[in-house]
Amino acid sequence: MQVVVFIAKRLVAMVVVLLLVSLLVFSLLMLSPGSILATLLGTQPTTPELIHSLEERYHLNDPFFVQYWNWLVNALHGDFGQSIQSGEDVTTVVADRLPVTLGLAGLALLLVLVIGIPAGMAAGMRRGKPFDRLVTLLTIVGMSAPVFTVGILLIYVFGVRFEIMPVYGAGEGFLGRIEHLTLPAVALATGLTALIVRQTRAATMTVMDQDYITFARARGLSRSRILIPYALRNTALPMVTAAGLMLIGAISGTVIIETVFSLQGVGSLMIESVQAKDIPVVQGLALFIAVLVVVVNLVVDLLALIIDPRIRLSVKG
Amino acid sequence: MTAETALVVAPARTPRRPSVLIMLAFTVLLIVAVLAVFGQWLAPQDPTVQDPLLSVTPPGDGHLLGTDQLGRDVFSLIIAAARSAIVGPVCVALGCVLIGGTLGMVGAYFGGVADVAVNRFADLVYALPALLIAIVVIGVVDGGYWLTAAILIFLSTPYQIRLCRSVTMVQVRLPYVDAARTIGLTSRRTLFRHILPNILPTVVATLLLDFVAALIGYSALAYLGLGVQAGQPDWGAMLAEGQSFITVNPWLSLAPAIMLIATASSVTLVGDWLYDRLSSKAVSR
Numbered sequence: 001m002q003v004v005v006f007i008a009k010r011l012v013a014m015v016v017v018l019l020l021v022s023l024l025v026f027s028l029l030m031l032s033p034g035s036i037l038a039t040l041l042g043t044q045p046t047t048p049e050l051i052h053s054l055e056e057r058y059h060l061n062d063p064f065f066v067q068y069w070n071w072l073v074n075a076l077h078g079d080f081g082q083s084i085q086s087g088e089d090v091t092t093v094v095a096d097r098l099p100v101t102l103g104l105a106g107l108a109l110l111l112v113l114v115i116g117i118p119a120g121m122a123a124g125m126r127r128g129k130p131f132d133r134l135v136t137l138l139t140i141v142g143m144s145a146p147v148f149t150v151g152i153l154l155i156y157v158f159g160v161r162f163e164i165m166p167v168y169g170a171g172e173g174f175l176g177r178i179e180h181l182t183l184p185a186v187a188l189a190t191g192l193t194a195l196i197v198r199q200t201r202a203a204t205m206t207v208m209d210q211d212y213i214t215f216a217r218a219r220g221l222s223r224s225r226i227l228i229p230y231a232l233r234n235t236a237l238p239m240v241t242a243a244g245l246m247l248i249g250a251i252s253g254t255v256i257i258e259t260v261f262s263l264q265g266v267g268s269l270m271i272e273s274v275q276a277k278d279i280p281v282v283q284g285l286a287l288f289i290a291v292l293v294v295v296v297n298l299v300v301d302l303l304a305l306i307i308d309p310r311i312r313l314s315v316k317g
Numbered sequence: 318m319t320a321e322t323a324l325v326v327a328p329a330r331t332p333r334r335p336s337v338l339i340m341l342a343f344t345v346l347l348i349v350a351v352l353a354v355f356g357q358w359l360a361p362q363d364p365t366v367q368d369p370l371l372s373v374t375p376p377g378d379g380h381l382l383g384t385d386q387l388g389r390d391v392f393s394l395i396i397a398a399a400r401s402a403i404v405g406p407v408c409v410a411l412g413c414v415l416i417g418g419t420l421g422m423v424g425a426y427f428g429g430v431a432d433v434a435v436n437r438f439a440d441l442v443y444a445l446p447a448l449l450i451a452i453v454v455i456g457v458v459d460g461g462y463w464l465t466a467a468i469l470i471f472l473s474t475p476y477q478i479r480l481c482r483s484v485t486m487v488q489v490r491l492p493y494v495d496a497a498r499t500i501g502l503t504s505r506r507t508l509f510r511h512i513l514p515n516i517l518p519t520v521v522a523t524l525l526l527d528f529v530a531a532l533i534g535y536s537a538l539a540y541l542g543l544g545v546q547a548g549q550p551d552w553g554a555m556l557a558e559g560q561s562f563i564t565v566n567p568w569l570s571l572a573p574a575i576m577l578i579a580t581a582s583s584v585t586l587v588g589d590w591l592y593d594r595l596s597s598k599a600v601s602r
Binding site: 016020028032033098104111137141143144146147148149152153155156160193244248249251252255256258260261271274275277279282286289293297 | 328338406441444445446447448449452454457458459477490503524529532533537541542553556559560563564567570571573575577578581582584585586587
């Protein structure tokens with residue numbers, strides 16, 4: 001019961017946050033220099049019909065909140081208006097760009113999990129040893145290096161110096177796609193892997209200090225028997241809570257790395273739209289990202305409830 | 318961490334003399350700081366001098382790292398750009414620590430509605446992709462160098478508030494704070510003369526982390542052509558320009574990339590080291 005109340009409260013908070021964000025996103029139209037009409041017209045030929053239809057659509061002659069309300073109702077129906085650059089519906093433009101971004105994100109996530117968690121656990125179990133020190137140093141560099149510098153180094157080494165990997169575009173077909181997305185995914189995964197290694201290492205160190213691990217060792221259990229059921233399950237919680245943080249890093253990272261590798265994804269669409277002041281597309285993407293962040297954070301909280309029974313008990317409505 | 322493990326671990330984790338790595342990090346920071354202050358006198362050539370005949374050339378012929386599109390000396394540009402790379406992030410870090418530190422301490426000490434409000438705000442910003450927001454806002458309003466600083470301060474302060482709040486919370490419950498209250502010290506004196514020295518390690522370490530975040534933010538914006546004026550020497554902007562000419566003069570993009578990675582990593586390393594050192598001192602006292 002308490003859990004239900006907890007979830008209901010979180011849902012209400014979620015809606016409030018999204019409303020706030022939508023208000024800010026809508027205000028982007030006002031923030032852009034020049035009149036709203038000029039912003040919406042962009043470089044399109046100024047015809048009286050176009051001006052009239054824009055005024056009609058955005059209710060430009062009404063007060064701010066009427067404009068906002070109309071925009072919000074349209075947005076809830078999935079209608080963010082037309083891109084100023086291409087004239088297509090914002091949803092169509094975004095949908096066209098989505099596959100590349102999903103491929104990139106999926107590949108990066110795979111790298112992060114496959115490399116990050118084992119490396120973090122191995123380092124945490126060898127605290128203070130050379131391996132641990134090396135991993136710690138690498139995570140510091142990985143966390144500090146801006147994502148585009150990693151990208152440029154990869155482009156230079158693999159694309160220019162040795163010419164063994166494609167460095168521009170997204171490729172054709174399934175294998176071509178993976179080949180083209182590998183370097184961007186590695187660049188994107190660098191910082192995130194560093195983050196998860198740090199989390200996993202710290203969690204493993206805490207768990208290894210616990211009495212039940214000492215007891216498991218005393219019972220003569222093998223390393224892997226200790227590692228998987230005891231250590232891994234207990235380090236899962238800090239790692240799941242890190243997922244929200246990782247998502248945020250991944251979103252900013254994707255936007256930049258798609259630009260570095262000239263990938264036609266949602267991230268580079270965001271940059272292009274910001275640079276061209278294509279506000280309807282920026283608004284649509286910003287809301288899309290806000291919903292994604294809020295939903296993932298909710299899922300993270302629910303997963304924490306499932307993984308750790310102690311949290312279920314501590315939730316008091 | 319329990320008292321027992323602290324006793325076992327402390328000597329091993331805080332060597333008396335800094336390691337070679339830390340010395341290296343300090344050296345890098347010293348060099349970058351010197352370049353930021355005295356760069357214009359140290360650059361071997363005037364970074365503003367253009368030479369249309371030398372548009373993008375590889376290293377050689379008096380140009381250690383070659384030239385850029387306008388024929389400017391890349392080595393001198395790298396030196397000249399240190400200032401714009403350092404000044405903004407320093408201001409952001411100081412701003413974050415002053416505003417966030419004060420709000421966090423005051424919130425934890427007095428509690429009440431203001432504390433709850435500040436904490437909720439921190440929660441909200443915590444869940445947002447700060448760099449992306451900076452990109453959108455600065456791109457849409459055509460923001461410059463100082464607006465970038467303001468936005469980065471606004472977006473990083475919540476982390477600072479939260480951290481300072483949580484470490485102050487721990488202090489407020491300790492007997493010495495009660496003692497200070499009992500002998501009739503003012504709140505301000507208790508906060509800044511007695512609590513502040515105890516939370517200083519955290520504050521210093523986060524100051525450096527804020528700096529790294531701001532350095533990354535600034536350079537990413539510059540890479541995308543936002544936040545810096547065209548023509549102003551900047552590592553992020555140079556990298557973006559150099560990417561198109563990476564086969565002709567790779568140093569135009571590699572040199573700023575290396576500078577950015579070296580600076581950011583060194584600051585993080587020093588921050589980690591300082592934090593370990595200062596907090597172990599606080600424990601042993």
